[in-house]
Amino acid sequence: MQNKILYPVYLLGLVGLVSFFSGSISAESNSFSLSAFVLKYVRLGSTENGTSKLELSPRDRKEGSDLFLDFEEKEASDLNDKAGGYRILSSSYLPDQAKAHSGKRSAGFVGKRSGIKVSGKTKGILTSSDIKEEFYISFFLLPGNLDKEAVLLSKDLYTRGKKFGWDLRIKDEIPILEFRNFFQKTDKTHLSLKLAGNSRLSRSDWNHFIIHLKPAQREIVLYINGKETDRASVSSKEPIIRIGFHPEDSTPFKIGESFYGWLDDFLVSKGSPDPEVLSTQYDGQKYDPSSFTADAKFGTAVSPVYKTKFSNSIPEAVLLKANVPKSSVLELYFRSSPKIFSKIEEYPAWRSIDLRKIEEEFKEDDPYRETEEESSPKGKSSSYRIPLDKVWGNKLSYFKYYQVKVKFKTDSGSKSSPELEALTFSYRETVPPVRPAGLKIVNFDDHDPEAQGPRVCLSWTQNPERNVQQKGGYVIHYGVGPNRMVGILKGTSKELAKGKMPVLTTKGKTKHPMSEYLEPILGDDSSCPKRNDMSGPKLCQCIDNRLISLNAEKPEENDDDEDESPKSKKKKKKPRKDPYDKKLLFFQKGLTYYFKVAAYNSVYDPENGPDQLSPLSDPVEVYFLSE
8 A cells, every 4th residue: 555655855855744752653655556546538648758647538539430540559560440340451650659649659651661551342431432421531640751742641543544533642741632533423424623731731740631521512621730721612513423432443542651750540430520629639618508508528537545554644745746738627636534435435525635726835846857957848747745734724634544536627728638647645644552561560469458359550661652641541451361361441440529429220310331430541540559660650550349340331221221112122222332341350369360551542542543552561460369
């Protein structure tokens, strides 16, 4: 559970924790494993340094598509159509992780030595000889060192001295789209269309192409980077009877066979394109004018439920390394409880750590930066150490189980995602007391007249922890063998108000818990014998049958013990959860008794903090004469 901290610089902040005494408070942390998060609309990616990061999942472009190539395969030979409608005949390119438009990889083409061939022997709309449905082709292109003319897409057939089909060429960095003999007339003659871009392609950024075919309108539209750059159509007066490739054309559809550069997210889909939606990687905010409502899509990452080694831990800080582009949003939530809970439960409630209000003073130096003077490059992640006592005020609470949730929201243009590279949670852990030492029998009496029975006094060395000395205490275990403890004493008698007596029966009276008549065992029993021991502070507690009786508290019962009616039986209360509620063995003559002592601190609780009890001391023994 406790993973190695990602940032050594954060250790400096943990050294200065205030501790009550050596061993009572421990500074701990958990560097969350990003791969362990449950992700929804979020994916696990890699930074340039090869470390993991969480970011929004790109839009699912293959949904409803006719053909989709995302080039995420590790080997080009493994390329397949994610939509499942086409067969890849051959594929040769360089999978490139450094220049991916979306996802982890793109396809790098190096001229005639590379290329992709998609089967033309399908009923898919991309290679059809009779196109009747509207469709579009969308892809992203990053040019390399282009020749004077490069062919990016093509499917054509030479027959009877004519060329049928279409291709997309890049000539002098200007895209040219030409459909040759693509529209057949009633007299079996054909018409062609030609479209071209109106500017040179960008070499530094990805270029988005959309080719939109509208057979009903006999029209083709070319979009580049979200804008319509050219439109061409066949006159409605022309008697067109068929639109598509030559009926005898079974040649494959070719991609990148004479091109230098990179290609990503090649999509063919029926219907009309939305250039704005297709050009963005993510789903952004939407507005419905018919209902006057808007919504936003979030990605979420939820960690497992972790637990600390000991109970009663205290939150300290969140250590965060993230890149949050302008207008995008990263939300961080945390919840904790002293009791175990499921990661899908509604409670405990989530508490936000408002990253919008992160102060500059929380910013940490980037451990990857070589010099302090070197500024962080634009778009790189920043590291923050957020003290929870400042952002939550005095509302910190003890816990043992905890969980974190992160929400991601794209920027206003749906083009950038927040990136979370590391998340560490630091806390102060309450460590149980150490084993009490120096336990001795300092006095015993086989028959004490005042106690009306056997009596023994124990002495031990005071525990060093301040949270034991202040509001803590001790419990005494006793039994009939060194490893057979049968009774536990958790309190000593205290002075009661005049006229107040312990109520041991409930018949006709109000039963009080025996804890009302007990004080914590602190080792300051005034009835202990005086001793001149200069070896350090010593504690002492005497035990007799009266003290055992006060500690022998029974579980709660129904108020009317002798009421035998069925109705009363149904209302019996459940036993108390306190493990110390039990019948205890009284001291008897002729038996050997063994004693051990354990210390507990100020946050000890039988239900939510049972581990804040020390190990038992070594045993001591005493024998009471049989007569």
